[in-house]
Structure formats: C-alpha cells, structure tokens
Amino acid sequence: MAGNPAVNSEPAKRKLAGYEFYREVLGSPKYVVAPMVDQSELAWRRLSRRYGAQLIYTPMINAKIWADSTNKVIRSSFFDLDTGEEGDPTTDRPLIVQFCGNDPDKLLKSAKALEDRCDAVDINLGCPQEIAKKGKYGAFLQDDWDLIYKLINILHVNLSIPVTAKFRVFSTVEKTVEYAKMLERAGAQILTCHGRLREQRGQNAGLADWAKIRAVKESVSVPVFANGNILFQSDIEKCLRETGCDGVMSAEGQLYNAALFSGLAQDFASKLVASKSSSSPSAESSHSPLSLALSQHPRHSDLALEYLDIVKSLKTRTSVSAIKGHLFKIMRPALSRETDLRERLGKVVIKKTGSYADGVLQPYVDICLEMKERMDRDEKQAEGKSLDELVTIDEVTGFRVLPHWLAQPYWRPPRPAVSVVPAKRTNGTGEDRGRDEGKKAKLDLLASSAVASPNHQVVAPVIAPVEAPVVTV
Numbered sequence: 001m002a003g004n005p006a007v008n009s010e011p012a013k014r015k016l017a018g019y020e021f022y023r024e025v026l027g028s029p030k031y032v033v034a035p036m037v038d039q040s041e042l043a044w045r046r047l048s049r050r051y052g053a054q055l056i057y058t059p060m061i062n063a064k065i066w067a068d069s070t071n072k073v074i075r076s077s078f079f080d081l082d083t084g085e086e087g088d089p090t091t092d093r094p095l096i097v098q099f100c101g102n103d104p105d106k107l108l109k110s111a112k113a114l115e116d117r118c119d120a121v122d123i124n125l126g127c128p129q130e131i132a133k134k135g136k137y138g139a140f141l142q143d144d145w146d147l148i149y150k151l152i153n154i155l156h157v158n159l160s161i162p163v164t165a166k167f168r169v170f171s172t173v174e175k176t177v178e179y180a181k182m183l184e185r186a187g188a189q190i191l192t193c194h195g196r197l198r199e200q201r202g203q204n205a206g207l208a209d210w211a212k213i214r215a216v217k218e219s220v221s222v223p224v225f226a227n228g229n230i231l232f233q234s235d236i237e238k239c240l241r242e243t244g245c246d247g248v249m250s251a252e253g254q255l256y257n258a259a260l261f262s263g264l265a266q267d268f269a270s271k272l273v274a275s276k277s278s279s280s281p282s283a284e285s286s287h288s289p290l291s292l293a294l295s296q297h298p299r300h301s302d303l304a305l306e307y308l309d310i311v312k313s314l315k316t317r318t319s320v321s322a323i324k325g326h327l328f329k330i331m332r333p334a335l336s337r338e339t340d341l342r343e344r345l346g347k348v349v350i351k352k353t354g355s356y357a358d359g360v361l362q363p364y365v366d367i368c369l370e371m372k373e374r375m376d377r378d379e380k381q382a383e384g385k386s387l388d389e390l391v392t393i394d395e396v397t398g399f400r401v402l403p404h405w406l407a408q409p410y411w412r413p414p415r416p417a418v419s420v421v422p423a424k425r426t427n428g429t430g431e432d433r434g435r436d437e438g439k440k441a442k443l444d445l446l447a448s449s450a451v452a453s454p455n456h457q458v459v460a461p462v463i464a465p466v467e468a469p470v471v472t473v
C-alpha cells in the first residue's frame, strides 16, 4: 500500500511504498550511485553495476525542457527512449530517474513519459548551482515548502511508481527534521539526505554532517540514504553505522573509483576477487592485502578501457563530454605525472553526433593503452614490495595515497588549510568545525578514511576533478 498514513491524497492505484518498495522492487540496496549530470549516464551505470553498485540514479533531467520539447535529439540527450537500453529491465535496473523543476504539471508530464522505464522518480531538491538559482529549482526550492509538497504529491498521486526526494540539510537539526517529515508527508518513499548546506558548494563544500542525517533517519519511517563524505570503503560501513541509514550514496568518490562498492555485496564479492586476483602479478591469496586492494582499487587504465568498451557497445550515444570527464577522473592518479597523456587527452576532438563504431573512439583507446603500458612498467618496477610499502600519506590531508596505477579517490588541496577541531561526536561531520591547528592535522590524520580519526575532524577534503570546476549539485 502507499502506506504513509500522513499522506493527504492516496494514489489512484496500489503501488508498493516505503520499505515494501525498497525491499521488493529495489532489492534492499545499500550501495548507491548518485545522480550526476553528464556522469551517471548509461555507460557509467553499466560499469558501476559490474563493480558492486546496487542502485543508480540518472543525471537530473530538466522537467521543463523535457515537457516543452518535442525535439527527439534534445530529449534523448537526457534519456534515450528509442534504443531500449536505458532502463532496460535486465541491464539497467534498479534505476531511479531524477528530475529537477518547479512546475508540478510539467514535472508530472515528464515523469509520466519515463515511468515505465525506471523503478522510481526522484526530485532534485539539492542543486545549489547558479543555474538552479536562476531556474528556481534544486536547493532553491528549500524556501518554498508548499511548492515542494505539491511537486512530490502530484507524482505520488499520479504515477504508477513511487516518488523519492534528494535534499540538503538546513543549518539546524530541528529544521532539517521538520523538512524531511514534510517530504515524507508529501509522499516521498525514499529520502536521500545530502549532509551539506545549500551554501556548501565548490571550494566551500567542506564536510557533510552525518549527525543531521542520523536525525532525519530517526524521524521518518521511509528508507533513508546518506550522502556525503565517502572516499574509501572504510567510510561506507562507518557512515551506515553512524547515521543508521539504509544505504550510502556516493558521487565523487565513486567517479574517481568505479570500484568503490566492489566486493561489498556478498554475491558480487567472490566473482570480483576471483577475476582480479587471477590477473594479479603476485598471485597472492584473495585475502591478501594486495588482492584486496586490487578488488577495491583496480588498475585505473583497465577501468578506463572497460568503460570505453561499454561506450562502444551501446546503441545509446554517450556524450563526448561525459566520456572525456570520466577518463580524466578515472586515470587522475597518473595524469599528473604522465603530462603528455593528459595533454593528448585534453586535445582529442570527437564529433558531437554520429555513432562510435569504426574506430571513432580510437584516440581515447590509444591514450588508455599507452597509460596501461606505462602503469604496467611502474608496477613491475615495484614488484616485490608490499602494498604497505607503496602506500604514502598525503602531506596536506593525511590521507592514504595508493600507488599511482590504482583507482582511488582524489581530493583537491583544501582551501583554506586543513583545520582540525576536537570531535564532540564521532560522526566525522563538519558541524563543529573551527579552530585551525595547522600542521597537527597532518600527524593526526593517518586514517584511511575521508572522515576523521577518532579524536579529530578534518575540514574540507573535498574531491574535485582536475579538468573541470567542481560540481556539487
């Protein structure tokens, strides 16, 4: 049943709701890939599912543009209905399609067009960008609760599938909780709580506040996903424990390492470890630190080539900007040293239309193959050393840096300098940030995680792409 007793209007026909929907339709996903403009596209979703992602959101679709446009090219740049690949029941599910917008009728019209191609429709209430301010959507709806209620409720009542919502926190726990309850009353059947404020974006992104996420989880009865502060696998378990949430959603951490979730879902673990350890030069046991590292942090040039193979195999056209963006991020650990390859990657020009058959993507493939050759060379040179010997600690953040041939998170040097404050809670949030204890941070932060060592909280280790400004939508 659409069983939220607080909901005003009941949907026209029965559909699963809340935990029933979460379990029976979605399969109780814990490891979730975030909606990302130009980055959670079909090809990336295929790759991510191979590496343990259990639920994925599409990039946000502008409901006004979709509803107003009859142009097939424009529409298919958001979601390709023709090939049948997007939302395919066997290869692209579970899938949540995300929309942004501020007009209930247009939102409904757009969502109706895709309701048969996904498991739920999400509303983006978190985008803090200028473009969202101008268009009055995303986080800029945060001040208009009546409108938000209408946006959610019209989908709740009229769609055959559930509606969900992704939102940012307010400056107080009380207001955040009140807001989350309103979203639930309106009919949202899953809430994703991004633990940052609307103002925390770009260089000021800072840390997400897990305490607020926990308060949200405790105050609603629908499933809640926690979003923010996930760089390494160790952060995932910690986040689930400290927020009590049903799942963890990652955006940037997963973009830099598509294997962020690998091995976490049980049935997936054995498959992955088997395939990766067989190609491990050391042929160590699958429980050895090295093979563990390889399953969680595969060789990035392999991931890049695998991604390109997927792009080539699809009838759905992946945008050139998406491909380039992914390659820069995936191979980032080595691009800062292989500067000629970085330059070549930046200069590749591919036509913005047409199929990728017949070697159109060969310039990218060549760069990745060249990268692979160089990484194999470097790895060979390190043969005989244990992973522990190869791991270094970033001077500024104190985080682990794995060998440069392995996929791993990237964080830009924090601005201003890393600040550390005594932790009042152990949730690793930025809520109590303040005093700058300068270099002490470097010594304290030998943790393998994005969030804090037990006694201190890091402020501002935000991951950012090297080739483009940060987008925290």
Ligand SMILES: Cc1cc2nc3c(=O)[nH]c(=O)nc-3n(C[C@H](O)[C@H](O)[C@H](O)COP(=O)(O)O)c2cc1C
Pocket: 034, 035, 036, 037, 038, 039, 058, 059, 060, 098, 124, 125, 126, 127, 166, 194, 227, 228, 229, 230, 249, 250, 251, 252, 253, 471, 472, 473
């Ligand atoms: C490249 C990129 C594109 C994004 N696009 C969207 C989007 O379309 N919709 C949305 O709700 N959030 C979007 N976001 C925000 C993420 O979904 C997520 O809330 C945010 O990055 C915080 O998660 P993280 O700390 O794991 O990166 C985007 C983030 C990035 C990095």
